[in-house]
Amino acid sequence: MRTFGVLRTTGLVTAAPLVLAVTGLVHPRHLTAATAGQWAGLHIALLAVFPFLVLGLVVPLWGRPRRDAEGGLTVLAWAGCLCYAVYYSGLDAVAGISAGTVVGHGVHGAAGRLFATGDELGRAGVYGLTVASLATCVVLWRRHGVRVLPGALVLLAACWSFVDSHIFWPRGVFTMLGFALGFALLTVAVSRNGDDVVTPGGLTSL
Secondary structure (H helix, E strand, O other), X not given: OHHHHHHHHHHHHHHHHHHHHHHHHHOOOOOOOOOHHHHHHHHHHHOOOHHHHHHHHHXXXXXXXXXXXXXXXXXXXXXXXXXXXXXXXXXXXXXXXXXXXXXXXXXXXXXXXXXXXXXXXHHHHHHHHHHHHHHHHHHHHHHHHHHHHHHHHHHHHXXXXXXXXXXXXXXXXXXXXXXXXXXXXXXXXXXXXXXXXXXXOEEEEO
């Protein structure tokens, strides 16, 4: 039961970054008239994937926040996750769907401005994700000690890379794999010594 619970939780929190890593392998490197259809189509599909990257932060903190420092950090982590989900979805829509559509229809001069706006939205989203990651790691460190540090370091390195890598091959793909590894390490760390892992489906005894 313990092993199954860890595997189930690990699968839940790593699914989105792994899907994004695979998608990065087929994502066009450049937006041209020839790649515009694939560019826009991929980003339409990714609208349903990018927000779920935060599951790796939401799941370990699942439950009503307490009225103490950990509770405050939990709320901060949730706010950072929301910031990421909103603003990075904006990048997906503007620099992905909109830019691909205008280039595909031969509209000249618009894609550059769309990319600039998308980059601003994306950076805001990643900064929110970084704040959420820091807050989550501090909470988990307070609860579980130094054993969360390997996962925390990998996660924060992935956040740093994500600022300008998106999911493009090669660095973007490795960034997503970094998120998957970081989330997996945190899941294993908090499940040691018979600890409980709280998931959206309830409390899983490991």
